[in-house]
Amino acid sequence: MQVLVLAGGLSAERDVSLRSGRRVAEALRTARPDWQVLERDVDASLLDELAADAPDCVVPLLHGSAGEDGAVRDVLECLGLPYVGSRASACRLAFDKPVAKTLVRRVGVATPEAVALPHATFRELGAPGVMAALERGIGFPLVVKPARGGSALGVSIVKAAGELPSAMVGAFAYGDVAMLEGFIAGTEVAVGVIDTGDGPVALPAVEIAADGGFYDYAARYTAGTTEFHVPARLDPAIAEAAAAAALTAHETLGLRDWSRSDLLIDAAGTPWFLEVNVAPGMTETSLVPQALVAAGIDMGAQMAALVERAIHRV
Numbered sequence: 001m002q003v004l005v006l007a008g009g010l011s012a013e014r015d016v017s018l019r020s021g022r023r024v025a026e027a028l029r030t031a032r033p034d035w036q037v038l039e040r041d042v043d044a045s046l047l048d049e050l051a052a053d054a055p056d057c058v059v060p061l062l063h064g065s066a067g068e069d070g071a072v073r074d075v076l077e078c079l080g081l082p083y084v085g086s087r088a089s090a091c092r093l094a095f096d097k098p099v100a101k102t103l104v105r106r107v108g109v110a111t112p113e114a115v116a117l118p119h120a121t122f123r124e125l126g127a128p129g130v131m132a133a134l135e136r137g138i139g140f141p142l143v144v145k146p147a148r149g150g151s152a153l154g155v156s157i158v159k160a161a162g163e164l165p166s167a168m169v170g171a172f173a174y175g176d177v178a179m180l181e182g183f184i185a186g187t188e189v190a191v192g193v194i195d196t197g198d199g200p201v202a203l204p205a206v207e208i209a210a211d212g213g214f215y216d217y218a219a220r221y222t223a224g225t226t227e228f229h230v231p232a233r234l235d236p237a238i239a240e241a242a243a244a245a246a247l248t249a250h251e252t253l254g255l256r257d258w259s260r261s262d263l264l265i266d267a268a269g270t271p272w273f274l275e276v277n278v279a280p281g282m283t284e285t286s287l288v289p290q291a292l293v294a295a296g297i298d299m300g301a302q303m304a305a306l307v308e309r310a311i312h313r314v
Contacts, residue, residue, distance in 0.1 A: 004055040008041035011064030020282040021061040031300030058083040082310045090254040111273040112182035147177040186266040190287040191246035202243035203291035207232035230294040238269040245271045
């Protein structure tokens with residue numbers, strides 16, 4: 001059987017995607033030496049190659065725009081190719097952070113108050129007026145991030161109004177819409193959800209303690225700059241609530257196979273949903289692989305099982 005791992009692409013998260021793809025491909029080769037596991041970047045020759053020699057299954061590990069927004073999966077569906085992961089329509093909901101937050105809030109999951117602000121609106125209304133409105137509506141500190149994207153690229157914690165303009169510029173460097181979100185002080189955790197064959201289950205929560213206090217791009221992908229605790233150091237009832245929030249987000253957004261929800265646990269023990277990833281990072285420092293180890297699940301065997309289910313589902 002031939003399995004194609006798609007990684008790379010042209011997003012700002014290209015390097016992370018390549019590392020994720022390489023690690024998953026190696027794990028699949030170890031788990032299933034009888035399979036031919038290929039790695040492929042995305043370029044103009046990809047579709048011709050897929051049409052000429054279609055693999056049995058595709059594993060999309062493209063991060064960021066054009067990877068997690070559903071576009072590539074739409075094309076795979078048009079070609080009739082089975083693939084691991086969520087459908088394109090669900091990816092579009094999950095990848096847009098304000099939309100995802102609105103949907104999970106409707107089913108009772110706590111999520112910080114937020115405003116989605118296109119670049120044109122910020123420019124037309126004027127920075128002073130926008131900042132005054134934000135201070136009244138959300139207050140400081142707040143978090144500014146691109147409305148679509150991952151790996152904490154373009155994310156800033158803004159403690160005072162004077163810091164907001166530069167934070168907006170940083171977010172707009174990665175997209176035309178910025179999301180401004182109320183800051184929640186607490187413990188940052190990530191909860192992976194994976195389909196083990198009997199429906200989605202939550203993996204052990206991973207607690208994140210970045211050296212600088214902010215889990216930014218460098219802290220995510222530079223070994224030794226962040227301390228992880230797996231399972232997270234949470235009261236069992238709070239850990240259960242975090243798992244329930246991640247499962248609710250996964251199911252509410254119509255995701256399948258796997259996802260990873262990022263949450264903050266406040267002083268009262270309430271899990272606050274921040275965002276969900278439909279193609280979680282699988283690098284040496286990524287969170288889902290750590291959770292799989294804590295759950296006693298072999299990554300290669302689990303990925304192989306997802307491939308087999310993708311091939312056989314209707």
